[in-house]
Amino acid sequence: MRAMKVRAIVTVAAGVVFLGAILAHIVVKVTLRPRRGGDFDEVYYEFEDRHPGYRRYERASRVTFAIAVVAALVLFVVGFVL
Numbered sequence: 245m246r247a248m249k250v251r252a253i254v255t256v257a258a259g260v261v262f263l264g265a266i267l268a269h270i271v272v273k274v275t276l277r278p279r280r281g282g283d284f285d286e287v288y289y290e291f292e293d294r295h296p297g298y299r300r301y302e303r304a305s306r307v308t309f310a311i312a313v314v315a316a317l318v319l320f321v322v323g324f325v326l
Contacts, residue, residue, distance in 0.1 A: 258318040261315040262316055265309075266312050268311075269305065269312060272301065272305050276300060276305075
């Protein structure tokens with residue numbers, strides 16, 4: 245009986261983290277993406293990874309996606325393995 249409670253808590257927690265990470269990923273893609281114009285157009289494409297705004301966007305995008313993947317894996321393990 246105790247294992248079922250732990251499984252339910254982990255499932256709910258992983259589900260909330262997964263949904264939160266997906267929403268955060270969408271917010272990052274919409275709000276942090278560097279806009280065309282300004283100083284970003286003056287940066288050559290070879291050096292765009294050194295642009296601070298683009299670097300922040302790429303890092304936040306990777307982090308939110310990684311959190312979503314880990315939460316999905318936890319949901320899979322809890323749902324099918326345990």
